[in-house]
Amino acid sequence: VQLQASGGGLVQAGGSLRLSCAASGRTFRNHAIGWFRQAPGKEREFVAAMNWSGSTVYVDSVKGRFTISRDNAKNTVHLQMDSLKSEDTAVYYCAMDWGGGTILSRLSQEQPYVYWGQGTELTVSS
Secondary structure (H helix, E strand, C coil): CCEECCCCCECCCCHHHHHHHHHHCCCCCCEEEEEEEECCCCCCEEEEEECCCCEEEECCCHHHCEEEECCCCCCCCEEEEEECCCCCCEEEEEEECCCCCHHHHCCCCCCEEEEECCCEEEEEEE
């Protein structure tokens, strides 16, 4: 299984960007997908996740600004990011769980995820 994250770039504060995560070798359909990010000099942190049934969870700092969605037909997951702030600057990683129906409350942890993409970098200029 390979996950390919894309869509990062440079955007001004207040702007929008959409990240994508494409999977090869396995369908997203029965898996939970998560987005994490790592800012320079900081540990990787949870951003958003969607479980196998479509329920979502977000870190408080992005609630109302970021939206995770899944396109099963294209086997792609998106992270729509609006009202971007300089503190959103980070490398963003997508990840997929093992497919055993991980409960939503656990998706903010790294442990359930067994497949990780290579990361895509977002820089928000203020």
